[in-house]
Amino acid sequence: MKPWTLGLTGGICSGKSAVAAHFVKLGIDLVDSDQAARWVVEPGRPALAAIAEHFGEQVLQGDGQLNRATLRELIFTSPAERRWLESLLHPLIAEEVAQFLAKATSPYAITMSPLLIESGQYKLAQRILVVDVPEHVQIERTMQRDRLSAEQVRAIMAAQATRETRLSYADDVLTNDRDLAWMQSEVERLHAFYLTLNGGQP
Incomplete structure (x- = not known):
């Protein structure tokens, strides 16, 4: 049976990559649109x-x-x-991305893109997972990671879909504002739920 597709997105420094890596560790095929680009x-x-x-x-x-x-x-x-x-x-x-997804063999496959909503790639997915963090956390993390000022970070965020827009597309939300162990347990909880779904729907 062809795997269904989960779209994974989130704002800058929300922790998408760490979430994605844990899904991969659980045996899920994943294509990253930045990689495809x-x-x-x-x-x-x-x-x-x-x-x-x-x-x-x-x-x-x-x-x-x-x-x-x-x-x-x-x-x-x-x-x-x-x-x-x-x-x-x-x-x-x-x-x-579509070619990769067509070859995927896990029960469901993930397409990850920071611009999943803006680029229209969400249409490839049967279900959307948004990794969400409060904006002040995003700004702090990005300033630390990329050595940018708060103004520069806000300018980057302004070019992405707003948090409200992203969340309006979400079927599932992972609020990633705690530690790594908590995030991983959330991924495992979602993974167990996703394995019960048929074509991405309960």
Whole structure:
């Protein structure tokens, strides 16, 4: 029987990756859209050629890899260029994710994306799990992790779906504001519940 798909998302520094890692430890197949975004722009892939043709050779490093820093600067200052890039990459990333999910063999499979809601990838999932933390925790954790100011963190958060929007899509919420052991026990509780579901629905 084909596994059903769980969409996993959460705001910056909510602890998505740690939650995802524990699901993987429990034997669940997982595809990370950030990883897929890296695969689609590898040398030899059509997306990289299209990006180089559009932005010029400056977006390539000497070894033919994508120069992410240069590309980031180019699209950061131009919403139109960012939209061009997203319209090229989003369908390719969705295709990579869909191919992975089609090959998954665990009882359910996970697609993880920080932009699950914004990119429309949530439509690939039968159920949505949001890893949630209070905003002040997000800001503190991100400032520590990325050495950013509170203003910079708020600007990043402003580019993501609001917490309210994310939560409005959630079938399940894991509030990740305690220690690691507690988070892992929550993942195990959800995992046991998910194993009882048929196609993601009780």
